[in-house]
Amino acid sequence: xxxxxxxxxxxxxxxxxxxxxxxxxxxxxxxAVITGRLAPEAVWRQRVSEVxxxxxxxxxxxxxxxxxxGDESxxxxGDETPTHLHFHMARIxxxxxxxxxxxxxxxxxxxDVSAWTIGDVTYSDH
Numbered sequence: 001x002x003x004x005x006x007x008x009x010x011x012x013x014x015x016x017x018x019x020x021x022x023x024x025x026x027x028x029x030x031x032a033v034i035t036g037r038l039a040p041e042a043v044w045r046q047r048v049s050e051v052x053x054x055x056x057x058x059x060x061x062x063x064x065x066x067x068x069x070g071d072e073s074x075x076x077x078g079d080e081t082p083t084h085l086h087f088h089m090a091r092i093x094x095x096x097x098x099x100x101x102x103x104x105x106x107x108x109x110x111x112d113v114s115a116w117t118i119g120d121v122t123y124s125d126h
Contacts, residue, residue: 004110009081012110016040021088024120027113034106035098035121036090044086048105084109093121 015023021039039047045065052062087106091098 004081005113005116008110008113008116012038012082012085013079016082024118025085025087026117026119026121027085027108028115029108029112030114033093033121034087034090034108035093036087036103036106037120039086039088041082041084041086044088044105044107047088051105082110085113098122 011023011025015038018040021037021043023038024036025038026033026035049062049065052058052065085108087104087108089103090106091100091103092106093099
């Protein structure tokens with residue numbers, strides 16, 4: 001098991017305690033670059049649950065993400081370092097494109113992050 005970057009863990013704790021989704025972050029995980037805004041786990045779960053509930057085919061899965069269900073180890077008491085980062089409005093960067101263009105919801109293990117920077121990476125034709 002690798003050691004979690006202490007500074008990234010601190011950032012994750014601040015996001016969890018602040019209930020804000022305004023912190024932009026870019027991470028490298030297994031060679032993939034993911035960029036977007038972090039959200040507290042509870043906010044992320046609620047949004048995923050809402051999206052799934054609106055789906056005819058996937059509605060039954062919304063309960064897995066509803067508040068109070070599943071593994072809540074990342075939420076903790078506020079003093080513990082979360083185990084995952086929860087991205088909202090995030091994109092996987094590949095070459096000169098971002099997938100999806102409109103942004104998605106990603107959950108990534110903090111211990112898998114090999115590099116990171118503050119900010120949301122975007123492309124420009126200029």
